[in-house]
Amino acid sequence: MRLPILILASALIASPVIAQDRVAASEAELARIVEGRTMGKPVDCINLRDIRSSEIVPNIGIVYRMNNGTLMVNRPAGGTIADRDDILVTRTIGTRLCRIDIVTLVDRNSQMFSGSLSLDDFVPYSRLPRKVN
Template sequence: MRANQCLTVFAAIAAIGSTAPLQARDRLSGEARLAKMIEGRTAGKPVDCVPITQIRSTEIIDHTAIAYTASNGTIYVNRPSGANFLDDDDILVSEPYNGQACRIDIVRLIDRGSRMPSGSVGLNDFVPYPKPPKPPKAG
């Protein structure tokens, strides 16, 4: 390898190495990510259960909560006991017994890379954050 090729390789490695701390620093905390997700919404009265048929998607928010998005746009936030086990790179495995996700359920976490169990958490109340109403059209 020529000297100027080596310099190019080292420069590329240095550039990659220098961006890693920036990416880690720019990543939002779990609380900040949750706040951004529910921004502009108002919390409703907590509920014990959410029917599985209404849930369109789920998202683990690192060390904070699980967000269940319903088909009507409502985001149900569950802050489980043991939230420190939540890793946004884990796969959430739930086994509802009555067609609902409920506050007494325990959900398992599977490491996405190794496919090994990485923990479990007990669900608490689901706090609904309905989609804000659309402003009336002018005219």
């Protein structure tokens, strides 16, 4: 009887550590993605036509790659934490994706609803200008 209790207790103690490790690994991945870029002033909205692609950074947020080479990083304010197996489904009114929009998550394998996210500010990361010698 004591062994199952000990196993459960150790699992509960280890859970926050594992979650912190996942977040730290995701922060490192985001740092790698934006490496060599400067962070700009956050904006409320981005034009849908300017988005080339999007990438989920698990436990952190979404990186939108823009046609002009800028990366727009969105750390959702609330909702389910997205992972790589999620498909982002966005329904907007108009031609812009804004901080008040809700993104629905669909599991890539089962094609079933897996949660939703409430977008926050979009933080631009632009390439540093090259130095001319």
